[in-house]
Amino acid sequence: MDNPTIKEIALRAGVSKSTVSRIISGKGYSSPEARDKVLALIEELQYKPNAVARAMVSQRTHNIGVLLYRRDHPIASHPFYGKIVDAILLAAASLNYSVFVTTDHDMSYRSADFMMEKRVDGLILISRLQQNVIDHITKFGVPYVMVNGSTDVDGVIHIVNQDEEGGRLVAEHLTRTGHDRIFVIAGPQTHRSHHLRFKGFMTCMALSGIEVPEAAVRYAETSTFAEGYDIMSRQWGPFRAGRYSAIFATNDMLALGAMKFLLEQSVRIPEQISVVGFDDIDFAAMFAPSLTTVKVDAGEMGRQSIKLLDQLIRQEPNVAHPSQLQPKLIVRQSTK
Amino acid sequence: MDNPTIKEIALRAGVSKSTVSRIISGKGYSSPEARDKVLALIEELQYKPNAVARAMVSQRTHNIGVLLYRRDHPIASHPFYGKIVDAILLAAASLNYSVFVTTDHDMSYRSADFMMEKRVDGLILISRLQQNVIDHITKFGVPYVMVNGSTDVDGVIHIVNQDEEGGRLVAEHLTRTGHDRIFVIAGPQTHRSHHLRFKGFMTCMALSGIEVPEAAVRYAETSTFAEGYDIMSRQWGPFRAGRYSAIFATNDMLALGAMKFLLEQSVRIPEQISVVGFDDIDFAAMFAPSLTTVKVDAGEMGRQSIKLLDQLIRQEPNVAHPSQLQPKLIVRQSTK
């Protein structure tokens, strides 16, 4: 039942464990006879090298940790972050890394410390990590990259979308399609991406000479569907009065929540109100009507993150900081 | 930069590594003076025990592997399986397990073998694993549990929903609300849950004396949104003619796809057609109109799976096979 060891193989093959090791790793000399015998035994005994023992001597586990911060529940199943995780999993496998996925709550150091005990080769930090957690991790001296984090930290590889540009794309699309009374639902401004999307949008609107008054902006506490729905329900008065012709929400969840409320009030989208979101989560395309949004390439974020992390781990000389990802406007049924 | 070792601590504290080890583990004797000194050094040097070395001697890694099978892309981000993974992650952390998440494609042994090399303490298999993969894993002698797998395997702990009962709930709900012309979209019948949901539904309908003719059933190749949409678009003729008053799809994705198509044809839901899904993924509640469905407690599945796996790992004498989870009908806007 127990896993056979290299010693076991050596014993049966009548050679030393050094020889077996050499044959397995393929470096150093070995005679064809020894090779055949050992290889046959490996097959027969279903020998699987013990990665723990290997890690012990090589000081490399070939494991990496993914840390997600969670406040509002969804984590792996989050429609956006889940996509990043998926891409990481796939890309990591192709580079022979195994991935610990872990979700840090209540901003403790617990998961991070845990990953350190496990001696991961590197870390990927996703979403909003508190600054103190980042400082804590930095002290370990383990390579890490951030993905779509809440803030930029100097010198840290940070994979992000060109969110400001994305905001601009939205403004452009809405103004070009004739909207000038736009309501904005701005997600948590403490988060880099919500902030920049909002900023990019506002800047571009100002440049177009279209005013977005203070009253037309609502700041959301969270970036959830429920929050979008709530905000819209509280704004129902002005909307019924025809004050606005379009809505921009800084992420899809907020946009969909808002849409849901409007549809329940029998508002026709896009005939009466146009809606634009941001992220292009799967559900954006599935909603009825489907949501016009800005695509953030979560898959590419995941792939880049582990590619860069791998370079850091292997200590490649000059790891290029990645360029920000290009957002892309996706026009669907919710705008006209 | 390098992590301090127990030896380092011992040297600085002027004691042997045995003593340090004893103090850290808390078993065996140690003097208060030694304890103070060692504990202070641990704090000062930020000593973190090396889990790799620990695993080496204890033959327990405290790592578990989660294997997901993926054919159609979504994995961690899958609205249903992602929920299970989330619950696993949380529950595992509370039992001090770290979790490797891995996604097996093209039914290879690769991920499974990889997990074995990493010497995980146990495995959780989610969704459709091919029988040969299961056999392969069984040979390792590593404890594992299945969650919502495609087939029941004898003697294997398998955490599933009472899908047949769920199908019954749907039939009951639809007949009670006066529907007798029901169209069914049945997901892949090779998958246990789709099959049982369908079977439970049909059995109950037959008992109610309401016929569901062959022509009113369409079998889906996959269980995706796109498939639901496609199937409905191909059935548009009969629907337009008013042939059916309700739809039951064996999961939410299929149901939502179907609804999306109907809404695009300006069909009013539920006034003209009622729709019922199965799973209660997050989107079901968010869709407009929100979807009546049967809730499958993915969170509970995740929690049970690691609880049971832990018992298997710790070799507790009699691990009770879990009872199937109770499904619950959730009536929302899509039915009347």
Place this chain on the structure above:
DNA sequence: TCCGGCTGTGAGACCGTTCCCACATGAGAC
């Protein structure tokens, strides 16, 4: 003939823990 290089092999240190065992000290029982 001797020497150097290539081929093939095994002994043993090492990675960072845990744990068993030996041993030393002091107190209390007889």
Place this chain on the structure above:
DNA sequence: GTCTCATGTGGGAACGGTCTCACAGCCGGA
């Protein structure tokens, strides 16, 4: 005064690999 027993400590094997080193043959060239 010896014999326990509790307390405290350190040495060293073991876990399963990798890797360095020493060494033994053999061949060819000087």
